Amino acid sequence: MIKTPTPSYSLRVRLEIPNRPGMLGKVTSAIGKAGGDIGAIDIMGFGKGTVLRDIVVSVGDLEGGEKVIEGLKKVRGIRILSVADRTFALHHGGKIEIRNKIPLTTRDDLSMAYTPGVARVCMAIHEDPQRVYDLTIKRNTVAVVTDGSAVLGLGDIGPKAAMPVMEGKAMLFKEFGGVDAFPICLDTKDPEAIVSAVKWLSPGFGGINLEDISSPRCFEIERRLREELDIPVFHDDQHGTAVVILAGLMNALKIVGKGIEEVRIVVSGLGAAGVASIRLLLSAGAKEVIGCDRAGILYEGRKENMNPVKEELAKITNPARLQGSVSEALNGADVFIGLSQPGAIRLKDVKKMAKDPILFAMANPVPEIMPEEVGRHARIIATGR
Template identity: 25%
Template sequence: MAIRPQEILNNPFINKNTGFTEEERKAYHLEGLLPPKVQTIEEQAVQAYHQYQSKPTDLEKRIFLMTLYNTNRTLFYHLMDEHIVEFMPIVYDPTVADSIEHYHELFMNPQDAAFLSIDDPENVADTLKNAAGGRDIRLIVVTDSEGILGMGDWGVNGVDIAIGKLMVYTAAAGINPAHVLPVVIDAGTNNEKLLNDPLYLGNKHKRVRGGRYYDFIDLFVKAATALFPEVLIHWEDFGRSNAATILEKYQNQIPTFNDDIQGTGIVVLAGILGAMNISGEKLADQRILVFGAGTAGVGISNQILDELMRHGLSEKEARKHFFLVDKQGLLFEDTEGLTPGQKGFVRSRAEFPNSRELTHLEAVVKAVHPTIMIGTSTQPGAFTESIVKEMAAHTSRPVIFPLSNPTKLAEAKAEDLIAWTDGRALIATGIPARPVQYKGVTYEIGQANNALMYPGLGLGLIASTARLVNGEILSQASHALGGIVDTTKPGAAVLPPVSKLTAFSQRIAEVVAQSVLDQNLNRKKITDVKTAIRDIKWEAEYKELVFS
């Protein structure tokens, strides 16, 4: 059966709008359905960018870009490639937060996502198959939206997180957009605002937990891996009570990783390695305080712990380097309400004569004298001047990473940290930060954005046909990113800039793919990683329209 012209124009994966040649218009009966001028993709990009610039707010700019995405995927990515630094905070963090809050009010198009309802378990496989539409899916980003950083539980609205992540995969690493699938698991929501909103589009009941929830996750994994045998599953923004449990169950069975646990961890580790390259210090000599011991904080701690053990420390010795602080204060063996992940990093009260007083961050900093302080607390301004100066009094190059986002939730501002430490702090933030001018030196501020890591990681895993994702692969990825630092430049950033995202995503992909091959974790025979990566990379350029 011949494809109808309307089907071509309505399919974002093949639609070119005015980019269809005269030959294509004639061959596929598109004559008269488009303005007569045939535009190049470059001409279309200029036109689209002018429209983008006319939008008065970041949210309206995002809505425009999403409309373009829904209409012509190739043009969208061509345009994003030209303006990646400008577009990243629009299509993803921080503007995606506004999009999530208003998703049910703004909904126009499902954007090729799969919506899996826990109330409809018998249709999991059919839903995934329908959403894929016959496409060869190699990458799934899946969320249940319970633990969106800085936002919490947003139910089915969190599908925008999965869509945004996949946009970055394609823009940064060239993963074919026809090979990806965003998935949201609607297990209900505990967000009363959504439950009481007549426009909310998800299941209107409290979150389902326990055995029924985990059985549904298992249904999803089995259906996804059966339908798409080469798929990599990326878990995103699951709540702290479920995220680690899910990862631990499947990480030794299928190629999978959790971006909040491992992705954040390897980016932060890369930033620390970059800081060590600048300071000339050793990771094994650091005292690490993590403020905010949720999924991200524990994930970061585990990644650094793994790296310390790779440096020759025993697990017992490595754990002595960590001090985790949560709402209860410094975490001790007898602290109530500990999560399974937190239990591995608790301290003994016998270590601290004043342990009962260590219930807030400043007291802990005075007691432990950290050399590295990482914030994943979503407590704005938590890294105060007195706390930072106390830390800086006991270390020559304090490493301070206020990672909470969006901007309003950051533990500190980069310019304050530079001033409070007289330019000695080595900083990475969770949100974009402008360079800081201080005493004649321009300090570049690294952004500990997971987008620095996961696109290259995903490309390397897919290209190498990895069977599993293990600690060695993640360590190699961290070293690759942390090594892209100019240690000779005063004020150098601890992480490379987003403006070079495509270049170092390629580098990370090569390192990851080589690690897979070195460990014999590849499913298919690969002789050269650069060739394997080149063969699967997609470019945002129009191809000749051909139907068999």
């Protein structure tokens, strides 16, 4: 698989370089020869006959970073002072925080924001519970809830390891929607316990965003919470993914001049995202959708790796009742939607697809097939990176 340099694997290397012509060129050549992509070069100071420089280098993976450092060590006359992983540095100490909206600069401020003045506000909400939306953060605050059982393409890594993703989602809410969000990482996989915990927490939030909860439990958890809470409940892995895929596919089909009702769509991955995407595609007019998972093509009557959700889905997909692998499903297909794992398909599979194939390789952080590998063999390709 081709490893293209990306900012997600980027280093900040501090070097002490002899201050004479040609030395910086030797450094950049060594980086390029090792497969690194230089993003920025900054002068950080001077020594006796030397220059201190910070160089930002993007690589394709951890091994690529090690190759860059080994290459630099071979450049005579320079010293490597430090190497920092920029992604880890960004996450150091967490990515979000709580800040006060109003200053507490006087005793009057304190008396109104907290006791005794706050008691009057509490009683106003007690007398009219709807005022909680006007007098607290509830109106603009979302809980991002996970159990860490289906994080990105990493799988069941637990609630603690899921925290960086949940912090990132909270950042997106704030940056792009102006909505305050906070990670709630629950140390249980019991659907009943998750439902109870969210219900207990719900008075402080205006909405619930379920995130990275494995299938099929996620369907029941969402259904229960929607029925039992009086605030919106949204499972991002299902509905967020499905909406974006449908929007992207509608535009892609316009470019290739095909209608959604005439194309064959292969969906790899039948977890929360795959199931919800298939349902939305069918509701949008798709006639031939074929779902695949690690047991191969989903068809009515299949016994391996099934659950009630897949059994229901099998009845409304794959009208030709095809059987076999995802590779076989792609023979003559117009669209591939990957919601599974890295390397799920190969270039030879893409070459078997219909004219002007559309590939949405959405596995994250590494897609089912790298765009650089597909190249000219697909008319349109998108990833979830």
